[in-house]
Amino acid sequence: MTPERSDPAVPTATYRLQLQPEFPFAAAAAAVPYLASLGVSHLHLSPVLEAVPGSAHGYDVVDHARVREELGGEEGLRALARTAREHGLGLVVDIVPNHMAMAPRHNRALWEVLREGPKSPYARWFDIDWEAQGGQVLLPVLGHPLGSEIEHLEVDGKLLRYYDHVFPLRAGTEELPLPQLLDAQWYRPVWWRLARTELNYRRFFSISELIGVRVEDPEVFEATHAKILALLHEGVIDGLRIDHPDGLADPDAYLLRLHEATGGRWTVVEKILSDGEPLPASWPVAGTTGYDALRHVDGLFADPAGAGELLGQYRRFAAPQTDRGGDWEATVRRAAYKVLTHELATETDRLTRVASRLCALSPEPALRDRAPWALRTALQELLVRLEVYRPYASGDAARIVTEEAAAEARLAFVVPEEAGAVDVVRDLVLGRYGDGPAFVEFQARFAQTSSALRAKSVEDTAFYRYVPLLSATEVGGNPGRPAVLPEDFHAYCARVQRDWPVSGTVVSTHDTKRSADVRAALAVLTECPQRWADVLAEVTRTGEGVPDAQLAWAAWQTVFGLGRADAERVQEALLKHVREAGLYTSWTEQEPAYEEAVAAFVAAGPCGAPGEQVTAFRSLLEPHIHANLLGTALVHLTMPGVPDLYQGTESEYRALVDPDNRRPVPFPPEHPGAKESLTRAALGLRARRPDVFGDSATYAPLAAEGPAAAHCVAFTRSGAVLTAATRLSLRLAEAGGWRDTLLPLPPGRWADVLAPEREFTGHARVAELFEGLPVALLERVG
Secondary structure (H helix, E strand, O other): OOOOOOOOOOOOOEEEEOOEOOEOHHHHHHHHHHHHHHOOOEEEEOOOEEEOOOOOOOOOEEEEEEEOHHHOHHHHHHHHHHHHHHOOOEEEEEEOOOEEEOOOOOOHHHHHHHHHHHHOOOHHHEOEOOOOHHHOEEEEEEOOOHHHHHHHEEEEOOEEEEOOEEEEOOOOOOOOOHHHHHHOOOEEEEEHHHHHHHOOEOEEOOEEEEEEEOOOOHHHHHHHHHHHHHHHHOOOOOEEEEOOHHHOOOHHHHHHHHHHHHOOOEEEEOOOOOOOOOOOOOOOOOEEOOHHHHHHHHHHOOOHHHHHHHHHHHHHHHOOOHHHOOOHHHHHHHHHHHHHHOOOHHHHHHHHHHHHHHHHHOOOHHHOOOOHHHHHHHHHHHHOOOOOOOOOOOOOHHHOOOHHHHHHHHOOOOOOOOOHHHHHHHHHHOOOOOOOHHHHHHHHHHHHHHHHHHHHHHHHHHHHHOOOOHHHOOOOOOOOOOOOOHHHHHHHHHHHHHHOOOOEEOOOOOOOOOOHHHHHHHHHHHHOHHHHHHHHHHHOOOOOOOOOHHHHHHHHHHHHHHOOOOHHHHHHHHHHHHHHHOOOOOOOOOOHHHHHHHHHHHHHOOOOHHHHHHHHHHHHOHHHHHHHHHHHHHHHHHOOOEEEEEOOOOOOOOOOOOOHHHOOOOOOOOOOHHHHHHHHHHHHHHHHOHHHHOOOOOEEEEOOEOOOHHHEEEEEEOOOEEEEEEOOHHHHHHOOOOOOOEEEOOOOOEEEOOOOOOEEOOEEEHHHHOOOOOEEEEEEOO
């Protein structure tokens, strides 16, 4: 539940800015007058602490004690805060507690650890397994095995250089011959391919360039949060977004410590909730960053029946194997097995070692005689069956690692007695053998591995393999069930208002694979699956140059969602798509011939003359795309929670996966349009009447009556503001339009916020309500 807050400065709406050297604090300050005019209350800044030089995102922090110089340094941040204050705005900042950049030349704390080893005062900062690899930290930086690269390793005084990499030398080793010198260090430069199986430090997912930080250590927490907390207490910043709390050893304890340190400032966490999963009620935060809202808003504009028809068309067109893109659950399961044995092999090894040590040293007979291979198998079979990101100390792990999952996991063993390893692992996860440090470590590492597995297997693999509807393959989404019924949407909103009324909500972010407006277009395909199939049949009738049919389906949907765009943007996104999918090429095992075939197909097909037919089809559907686009925007801006607008999304914004969605945007937008007017109206209303939308507000569904009632989604906020939007407008048009459909309004006179001369009372005719736009925002005026 939302904790008591000692600081009343809760945002009414935030605006996310992606800071980078091309868009520093000064550029953000220049945009403040315009952003303030929109009606937001706070700017939401991407990470502001010192990062790897040139970083376009700032999540690769190298120094928590300094504000990033490339952005303008601390004075630049303070100047931005002053400018924001002058225009009535506050600042919310994104922080990264889970990891730092594995860049020793820039990361002083890591530099000291590599020079001094486990006795360094900074050694406690990093999640390093000093018992593995002979006590040396593996650094996967070499382009080839050592024998091929040793001539490029150069001793330079007290430094070791390898191209752009610089490492410290352990005192007294400078004069040793190079092979012996390498053996004498607290680290070992190795071929980058060894990272997958041999690495002995915790990473961010499978990214070896980011090393895990042990913020569960109070001293490390203090050191890594001192600057941010000082800026909070001095009033420079007002609230926090917490990146990837699921990577932490103990998110519960971290968030409690942070809450106490900030004095209860508004804080949201980037927690990805699976369908039906609640945010832990004990967490002292305002709520999530809002991907759960995205899933429900998107689903509202997808036709459940049409989504099923589209799936059938996809299967006929692409003929995917069941577990390689044909069936959602089977695709996720296969991807999970692959991730555990490949990308997360080193994490699985470490978890197995911890379990083996616990069993070997335990006085409990039930834990003895468990072979490492059996424990590894049990771990893998349980991990792939988790349906959420991870268990938490504050929750009931038995509801996450279920007996049903354990029963299925036992089937992987031929000998029943060996299947007992499943029960051993599950009981260790559930804490049934004690709560000593070794047991707590196992539980933490299991949870950390679980969260990395879910992210990699679902978001970064299965989302790129199972592609019947690209708009459903979004963070927090459920591609197996893309549509959300209005009653389920209303139930979700009621829960948010009751439990987390100032949680964050989003529809586009720096991490969404497609912006909300691209997804709004794609959702229309669920209303016309046969017409889409007919278009594809026409543009692919020759069948020439198609490297694989799943990629072709995804490529055609990409250009439909994006519309006319620079071919280079599409090429870059689809190259990332096929590498993430990992079916025929990948980031680490690239197949140049396949990738060249993909590039040629995209250039000649979706981005060539046949692509014009797809964009023409898009043009025919433009009114329905527009309805989804405006409906998504208005619902997001007026539903329970604090809406966060991603940069540029106040007007129509079409973007693909990063880095496409992290490009600087113009302020103000070049083509404002109806969406910008709607955004200004909704944000202005939130700013003028915060009580209608905040902690003490209410949410009530409003049901239309008549032949097209199912196509109108409506709700009121605190009995004073009414939102109404058209859903499935193409199906609506095909059925004959609104006809005599009515929307019973609550008592009083209701003025149209976008056109104040229009007023409604009693039973409003929906056709009249949506006369000028497919949405309506009303305010009670009497």
